[in-house]
Amino acid sequence: MAFLRCSSGSGSDSSTSNQPSVEASSADQANTNKGIGEIKQVDLNNPLDKTLVANGLAIYDLKCSACHKLTDQRVVGPGFKGVTERRTPEWIMNMAMNADVMLEQDPTARELLKECLVRMPNQNLSKDDARSVLEFFYSNDGQAVGN
Template identity: 50%
Template sequence: MKVLKTLAFCAFSLALTSCGGEKKESSIPTADSSAPATETTAPAGDNEYDPRRGLGKYDETNVDVSSFDPAMAAEGKKVADVKCMSCHKTTDERLVGPGWKGVTERQTPHWIMNFISNPDPMIDVDPELQKQLELCLVRMPNQGLSDAEARNVLEYMREIDGAK
């Protein structure tokens, strides 16, 4: 049962970014988008959802990606191998969920942290995530990542995208 939960989690964790086959561009706003990011958490159902930030406790003030940490990435790989890789590949190829290649270029670090640490509220309000759910047909489950695990997985994603 734990393996099934892990598979389900991995299936949708990045469906938001690359699920859908041939299309290489994401219509989800990216970190270099011109819209300013809000620093407050909008409650589910609120019309103030910020697609650059997502829903959760993470924002620009508490997710520092100014330098790459190989040790964190190695720990993130260990977590991902157990909780994510049964549904995701490190390439842009879709497995159950989308591949991870390029995710850190399409999404802000705090958006990724908010999504991987608590996907349900974001899936419920983010129109792009809802479109991905329709394509992938699997809702990413909450894997109960600790703050440190989520941050390490983010660092591993950054490594996949060439951070050094």
């Protein structure tokens, strides 16, 4: 799932780089872009729903972990750390459910594809699955999980 910027995981400080990142060149758009697909509005849980978080972890383990880490390290695809700070919840869910269309039509996803060079395969996630993954991503980014 190509949700973040691609990076080498070298740990170098990007503020000293002479090349603008995808993140910097499309930061304003990425912060408001809801993506392309059926998800138009997401009401977030605070605290997070522990059942959704657990389901999201199981889906990540099954369908995402071969290509993505939960850190900022890139494997085949980018790491997921901080994705909820860079992308809207709607964009994340639309990308999870609709990768082919997003990679063809969404400007942010297209920029990520140019940098990563690897298309995310369709994972056939349902709306409920995508919501669970979203909840898990918020947990991974440090948001509190309820009892």
